[in-house]
Structure formats: C-alpha cells, structure tokens
Amino acid sequence: MQLKTKELSNKQQRIVEFIRDFWLENNFPPSVRDIVAGCGLSSTSVVDYNLKILEKKGAIxxxxxxxxxxxLPSLPDLxxxxxxxxxxxxAAGKPIPVPDNDTWDVTSNADTIEVTRDIIRGREGVYALKVKGNSMIEDLINDGDIVLLQSVSFVENGETAAVWLKSEKEATLKKFFLEPSGKIRLQPANSRMQPIYASPDNVEVQGRVIAVIRRMG
Amino acid sequence: MQLKTKELSNKQQRIVEFIRDFWLENNFPPSVRDIVAGCGLSSTSVVDYNLKILEKKGAIxxxxxxxxxxxLPSLPDLxxxxxxxxxxxxAAGKPIPVPDNDTWDVTSNADTIEVTRDIIRGREGVYALKVKGNSMIEDLINDGDIVLLQSVSFVENGETAAVWLKSEKEATLKKFFLEPSGKIRLQPANSRMQPIYASPDNVEVQGRVIAVIRRMG
DNA sequence: AAAATAACAGAACAGATGTTCTTGTGGGGT
DNA sequence: ACCCCACAAGAACATCTGTTCTGTTATTTT
Known part of the structure; x- marks a missing residue:
C-alpha cells in the first residue's frame, strides 16, 4: 500500500518501540525472537519481514x-x-577570546562543560565562557556563571549577543538593536537599567548568547 | 595468583577495553568470538574463563x-x-509548589528538563521551577529562567535558598544568613542590593538552589 | 621436586538466532 | 471473477554463539 519512506505501520511502530524499550532495559538489542515474544507476533519471519522494511525506511x-x-539511529543520540x-x-575590560580551530578540539582542551542537547538545539560552533567579576550584573549574570555562546558575527535585532566595545575595551552581554538612526542600542537584560548607545564601528559582535548556567552550593 | 576483587589482569583489562570499544563502534556488545578475534586470543574458552572472572570482580x-x-556497568552511566x-x-506572591510524592514521578509529569549529572552531583530530591515575572531581578534571575532546587527544610548560613515569606506572601531566592541577633538576613545575589531582614517564624525554607539555567534565542 | 592451582587450548555440543522457503490470507484494482 | 500485491504463518536451515568437557601448559605453593 504505502511505501512513503516515512510512515510506519502500526506493527512497525510497535516493533521500534519494543526495540528501544528492550534496549533501555537490557543495554543490548533484542533478538528476532525477543521481538516476536515482546510484540505478540507469531513468527520470526514476520519480524524479519518488517525489519527489512524498517531498514529500508531508515528507522533502524x-x-x-x-x-x-x-x-537504533536514535539511541546513539540518546x-x-x-x-x-x-x-x-x-569580564569587562578583557577581550572575548575568539574560538579558533586550534582550541576547538574538545579532547585537547581540559576545560569543558557538559550540557544537554536540547540547549544546543543543533547549533554549530557553540562554546562557553566563564564570567569573571561582577561587571555584568546588569545583564543578570554573576561571577562564576557559565555563558554558552554560538560563534556568529551578526545577530538579529533583539537577540542577546556578546559584544566587544572597542574604544571602551569592554566585553559585555546585551540585547542588540540596530536603531533607525543607525546607532546601535545595547539593552541590558535587566529592563530597569538604561541602555548603552554606540556607533556600529565601535561594536564587534562576538557571538550569540544561547544560555546562561549558574551553579551553586 | 591474585583474586583481589579489584585488580584486573592485563588480559582482562584488554578484554574490557575491547568490549567498550566494540560497543562504542557498533552499538551492541561483542560475542565471545568477537572478543577472541579482537584481543588476539586463541579460544572461546579463554574468553569465557576470563569473562567469568570479570563478572565475579564486578567489571561486567x-x-x-x-x-x-x-x-558494561560504566556504559549505562554514560x-x-x-x-x-x-x-x-x-513568582513573588505565589507559594512555591511543594514537591509531593504524587507529582514526583517523572513519567506522569509532562514537564521535565534534562540536565547533566554533574549539575545534580548525586543529590536527591531535586526539582525545577520556572520563574514567572521579573520580581527576582535582584537575585539575577529573569523571567523564564529555570531554577533547580533541592528539597530541604534547613540550609547552612550563606547558602542560596528558596524561601517563602509568610506575611508578605512572597517567594524569592536569597542568600540565607542567621544573624547573631536571631534575625534572618536574606541577601540578594546582587551584592549592591540591600538585604531583607525577617524573623525566623516568618521564613519558610523550601529548598536549596543548586543551579539556574537561562535559555535564549 | 611434587603437588596444587591458575590459565590456556582445542574440540564439541546444545541452544540461540538470522535467514529463507513455501504456503496462506485478505484486500484493491481491473 | 481474476490477478497482483502487501503481509503473515510455519517450518526448516545454516550459522552463530554461549557453554562445557578434556587435556595441556605455566605459575605458585608446599
């Protein structure tokens, strides 16, 4: 009937689910006959038949x-x-270290932080910085916090970015707005605070902030 | 020679390593004969012999x-x-929901956040709250942030805690200090801000803050 | 050196397991 | 009705695979 590489029949879905559950429980994949028993099927050939289809469809x-x-392709990602x-x-007054490809290798660099995939959300070029000092309190960031950044040079209006203010020699994290006047408005995360206005050639975007992690205790 | 439940012989260590490497490469465990080939051994019985020992020693x-x-016991923990x-x-003005054992079951509750083990650090009774509103800006916490808490009723001096101020009907996160005077000083995370002083019977500790996570973009 | 024990080798067995073959069923389309 | 197709049942087969048995070699103990 259907061979729409995506859709799985009821039975096939059950089989995939069983394989996943079995795996999570036993830490190794089920045999064909395990699937027969686990899915209440009648014959190994039925399983083999459906496994072949599942393989064609890329589900396993x-x-x-x-x-x-x-x-299961989904399990390695688990x-x-x-x-x-x-x-x-x-820290304010210190340049933001640019992630070059030498420092990029995770293994060579001792300092890493482990984060879940849902924070990264598939983004490339993500790196982390540790905040030193209390200079970013108006951005709701404290000494010791870890900031996760995605390495980009341009950001959309309203995004929070790590910027380097050349003349002030200051690094900070602010909401970025390109005003109609041509000036750049840098708005602190704390909306009660006053924004900074800067000219575009004084602002260097270093990355987009995707998360802040503060550990205590 | 040795049966010191911990030490592994050279060969046994090679076997464990091979199992791990094989697993990481293939996403399923090796067979006995895979181990024979992979470790350059001569007989399946040798493998079986050593596997039995490894099992006794708890390595597998x-x-x-x-x-x-x-x-491999180490892999599930991976x-x-x-x-x-x-x-x-x-939110300020809203009681902190107490984690009761009904809500405790992860499966029954749709809303969960996935965090790495190094944030929990083995602590029990950890739950999360989503911050609503801007009432906790002086604690460097923004609308939408996720706060990770450990359910405790007492905290040490200097720890950041989630407290409920009864008469004010206000929940907040502050550094907790029991002053010599007997009063409780609640210090905002932002050290430029002024602390709150409260009497002990007006303060209800709900949990210890172990992390704050802010996602953006 | 003799005995005991640990470790290995090789073969063989029984059951587990992937695969295939044949046959059956049920539904759509013509 | 017919044929074609997806799908399933059951059996059968060939390996794969864990396990065991017997014997051998090394290492330690007495």
Whole structure:
C-alpha cells in the first residue's frame, strides 16, 4: 500500500518501540525472537519481514548475520550530552577570546562543560565562557556563571549577543538593536537599567548568547 | 595468583577495553568470538574463563545463555542526563509548589528538563521551577529562567535558598544568613542590593538552589 | 621436586538466532 | 471473477554463539 519512506505501520511502530524499550532495559538489542515474544507476533519471519522494511525506511540499521545486530539511529543520540569547550573567561575590560580551530578540539582542551542537547538545539560552533567579576550584573549574570555562546558575527535585532566595545575595551552581554538612526542600542537584560548607545564601528559582535548556567552550593 | 576483587589482569583489562570499544563502534556488545578475534586470543574458552572472572570482580555483567549478553556497568552511566520534573512556577506572591510524592514521578509529569549529572552531583530530591515575572531581578534571575532546587527544610548560613515569606506572601531566592541577633538576613545575589531582614517564624525554607539555567534565542 | 592451582587450548555440543522457503490470507484494482 | 500485491504463518536451515568437557601448559605453593 504505502511505501512513503516515512510512515510506519502500526506493527512497525510497535516493533521500534519494543526495540528501544528492550534496549533501555537490557543495554543490548533484542533478538528476532525477543521481538516476536515482546510484540505478540507469531513468527520470526514476520519480524524479519518488517525489519527489512524498517531498514529500508531508515528507522533502524542492521548488521547481517549478526545476532542482535540491530541499531537504533536514535539511541546513539540518546547520549544526550555534549562537551562544550570553555575557552576562556569573560569580564569587562578583557577581550572575548575568539574560538579558533586550534582550541576547538574538545579532547585537547581540559576545560569543558557538559550540557544537554536540547540547549544546543543543533547549533554549530557553540562554546562557553566563564564570567569573571561582577561587571555584568546588569545583564543578570554573576561571577562564576557559565555563558554558552554560538560563534556568529551578526545577530538579529533583539537577540542577546556578546559584544566587544572597542574604544571602551569592554566585553559585555546585551540585547542588540540596530536603531533607525543607525546607532546601535545595547539593552541590558535587566529592563530597569538604561541602555548603552554606540556607533556600529565601535561594536564587534562576538557571538550569540544561547544560555546562561549558574551553579551553586 | 591474585583474586583481589579489584585488580584486573592485563588480559582482562584488554578484554574490557575491547568490549567498550566494540560497543562504542557498533552499538551492541561483542560475542565471545568477537572478543577472541579482537584481543588476539586463541579460544572461546579463554574468553569465557576470563569473562567469568570479570563478572565475579564486578567489571561486567552477563546474561546467561543470551548471545552478546554482556553489560558494561560504566556504559549505562554514560547516559549522563537526568530528567528533572518542572513542578511549577515561582513568582513573588505565589507559594512555591511543594514537591509531593504524587507529582514526583517523572513519567506522569509532562514537564521535565534534562540536565547533566554533574549539575545534580548525586543529590536527591531535586526539582525545577520556572520563574514567572521579573520580581527576582535582584537575585539575577529573569523571567523564564529555570531554577533547580533541592528539597530541604534547613540550609547552612550563606547558602542560596528558596524561601517563602509568610506575611508578605512572597517567594524569592536569597542568600540565607542567621544573624547573631536571631534575625534572618536574606541577601540578594546582587551584592549592591540591600538585604531583607525577617524573623525566623516568618521564613519558610523550601529548598536549596543548586543551579539556574537561562535559555535564549 | 611434587603437588596444587591458575590459565590456556582445542574440540564439541546444545541452544540461540538470522535467514529463507513455501504456503496462506485478505484486500484493491481491473 | 481474476490477478497482483502487501503481509503473515510455519517450518526448516545454516550459522552463530554461549557453554562445557578434556587435556595441556605455566605459575605458585608446599
């Protein structure tokens, strides 16, 4: 009937679910006969038949002639953590360390922070900075906080960005607005505070802020 | 020679390493004969012999009569994430929802946040609250932030706690100090701000703050 | 050196397991 | 009705695979 590479039949969905549950419970994949029992099916050939389809549809990967040779592509991603390099500190008066490709390698850099994938949300070029000093209190960021940044040079209006103010020699995190006047307005996270106005050639966007993590105790 | 439940012989260490590498590469455990080939051994019985020892020493777990039924205790822990229930919102003027055992079950509660194990650091009774409104800006916490708390009734001096001020009907996060005078001083995270003084019977500690997470973009 | 124990080798067995073959069923389309 | 197709049942087969048995070699203990 359907071979729309995406849709899974009822039975196939149940099989995939069972494989996942079995895996989570036992830490190894089920055999064909485990699936027969677990899904209340009648024959190994039914499983094999559906596994072949599931493989075609990309829902699973199989190693032929290998017992329990079933891989769920979703499960490797279940290691839902990523190591983000903490490439330096950020403080007013200190340049923001630019993430170059040498420092990029996670293994070579001792300082990393582990975060869940849902914080990264698939973004590339994410790095972390440790905040030093209390100079960013108006941005609701404290000494010791970890800031996660995505390395970009341009941001949209309203996004929070890590910017370097050249003449002031100051790094800070602010909401970025390009005003109709051509000036750039940098708005603190604390809306009660007053914004900073700067000319575009004095502002260097270093990255977009995607998260702030503060650990205590 | 040695049966010191901890030490592994050279060969046994190689076997464990191979199992781990094989797992990371294939996403399923090796068979006995895979180990024979992978470790350059001569017989399946040698592997079985050593696997039995490894099991006794607790380095692996085996499921008998099951092909590839080898578990590495270290690998399940590699799922370094935990789901923390977000059991409610916190805002000044709203009581802090107390984590009761009904709401405790992660599965029953739709709202959870995934965090890495190093944030929890083995603590029990951790839950999360979503901050509503801007009433906690002096604690460097913004609307939408997620606060991770450990459910405790007493905290040490200097710890940041979630407290309920009974007469003010206000929930907030402050550094907690029991003054020599017997009064309780609640110090905002922003040290430029003024502390609040309260009498002990007006203060109800709801939990210890262990982390703040702010996501943006 | 002799005995005891740990570790290994090789083969063999029984059950587990992926795969295939044949047959059956049920529904759509013509 | 017919044919074609997706799908399933059941059996059968060939490996794969954990386990065991017997014997051998090394290492330690007495």
């Amino acid at each position: 990967r199989r190693h032929r002639e290998v017992s329990r040779g079933i891989e 290691s839902n953590c990523l190591n983000i390099p903490v490439i330096g500190q950020i | 777990r085996r499921h008998r009569e099951v092909s590839r039924g080898i578990e 799922s370094n994430c935990l789901n923390i229930p977000v059991i409610g919102q916190i």
